[in-house]
Amino acid sequence: MVRDTILILEDDDANRSRLVELLQDKYKIQEVANERDGIEVFRKHASAIAVVLVNIMIPAKDNFKVLNHLSQKGFLKRIPFIMITDDKTTEYEKIGYEYGIVSYIKKPFHSDALTQLVDNVVEVFQYKRQLEVTVKTQTEKLKKQNEMLKLMTEKQKHTDEIIVDSLSNIVEFRNLESEQHIKRIREFSFSLGTSVMKLYPEYELTKEKVEMIGRASVLHDIGKIVVPDNIILKASKLNEDEFEVIKSHTTRGAEIIDRLIHIDDEEFYSYVYDIARHHHEKYDGKGYPDGLKGEEISIAAQIVSLVDVYDALTSRRVYKAAYKTDKAFQMIINGQSGEFSSKMLQAFTEVREEFEAIVKKYCDD
Numbered sequence: 001m002v003r004d005t006i007l008i009l010e011d012d013d014a015n016r017s018r019l020v021e022l023l024q025d026k027y028k029i030q031e032v033a034n035e036r037d038g039i040e041v042f043r044k045h046a047s048a049i050a051v052v053l054v055n056i057m058i059p060a061k062d063n064f065k066v067l068n069h070l071s072q073k074g075f076l077k078r079i080p081f082i083m084i085t086d087d088k089t090t091e092y093e094k095i096g097y098e099y100g101i102v103s104y105i106k107k108p109f110h111s112d113a114l115t116q117l118v119d120n121v122v123e124v125f126q127y128k129r130q131l132e133v134t135v136k137t138q139t140e141k142l143k144k145q146n147e148m149l150k151l152m153t154e155k156q157k158h159t160d161e162i163i164v165d166s167l168s169n170i171v172e173f174r175n176l177e178s179e180q181h182i183k184r185i186r187e188f189s190f191s192l193g194t195s196v197m198k199l200y201p202e203y204e205l206t207k208e209k210v211e212m213i214g215r216a217s218v219l220h221d222i223g224k225i226v227v228p229d230n231i232i233l234k235a236s237k238l239n240e241d242e243f244e245v246i247k248s249h250t251t252r253g254a255e256i257i258d259r260l261i262h263i264d265d266e267e268f269y270s271y272v273y274d275i276a277r278h279h280h281e282k283y284d285g286k287g288y289p290d291g292l293k294g295e296e297i298s299i300a301a302q303i304v305s306l307v308d309v310y311d312a313l314t315s316r317r318v319y320k321a322a323y324k325t326d327k328a329f330q331m332i333i334n335g336q337s338g339e340f341s342s343k344m345l346q347a348f349t350e351v352r353e354e355f356e357a358i359v360k361k362y363c364d365d
Contacts, residue, residue, distance in 0.1 A: 003050040076100035188307040189217040195347040216271035223253025
């Protein structure tokens with residue numbers, strides 16, 4: 001239900017009429033002059049109330065009786081209350097804040113200040129409620145992955161791995177990528193990373209580092225969660241502005257990892273951050289966001305860059321059909337999907353059949 005109603009608890013008829021006059025053009029109004037009627041309105045219409053304007057001087061044995069009653073019922077935690085008071089009631093103001101009042105209006109009140117305060121409080125609490133709903137929804141979805149996470153926990157020694165695998169599903173939950181896509185990216189990265197490790201010891205890759213790259217790869221597109229659906233799911237060609245928004249998922253992803261995701265292992269964190277930011281860099285310097293060239297691009301980002309291109313080519317997207325694996329292989333080798341180093345292409349050639357097997361194993365429905 002949309003919260004579009006303001007409840008005014010005020011025993012002064014003139015003040016109550018003035019408040020109604022100021023707010024009725026934008027909000028629905030429920031007005032009462034005593035606590036009994038106020039509690040009855042809450043009982044019937046609490047889910048529609050956006051904010052409450054309450055004068056604590058309404059008749060009662062205890063001037064805070066109505067606040068105490070509503071606080072015990074939990075209303076002050078769910079609905080913002082603004083207290084109407086005057087210059088002589090500072091102690092009441094203090095007690096009001098202790099109960100959970102979010103602000104107060106002094107008599108005589110200024111009309112513009114009052115309406116702006118009400119609008120601000122409504123906006124902030126609507127955002128808070130939307131955020132709570134979003135968090136609850138994501139939490140419920142993540143709970144559905146509980147069995148998968150338990151299995152992962154048995155195989156993985158570090159909490160960092162569980163965090164990363166959980167967060168990678170956020171992209172899936174927004175229908176930006178499939179669950180199979182996440183599995184393919186991880187397996188491709190393991191496969192190609194192992195090939196690079198065997199062929200080119202100068203990169204100083206180890207089995208442990210390759211496993212880290214594989215785990216980190218699943219967060220390469222985490223920045224897409226802040227890209228609007230109308231852009232990311234657009235079937236036709238993107239215009240220049242839309243493409244710039246899409247490109248921003250690299251830097252936004254790096255920001256999310258840097259500011260919001262707590263990873264204890266510094267080496268693993270560096271892989272996650274680097275891959276999210278640089279998996280669209282190209283060996284010839286024509287990639288983004290930083291225009292890195294050649295070996296300026298980390299080996300981890302080079303691996304995931306090729307993996308991401310291969311998966312995009314062999315998967316069905318809203319704007320294209322899937323290419324056959326033979327065609328996708330030739331497009332990458334021939335440079336039709338951006339330039340990769342000769343070493344990376346050789347390592348890719350060595351695991352061509354492994355990649356084809358991964359495509360078959362984790363094909364999208």
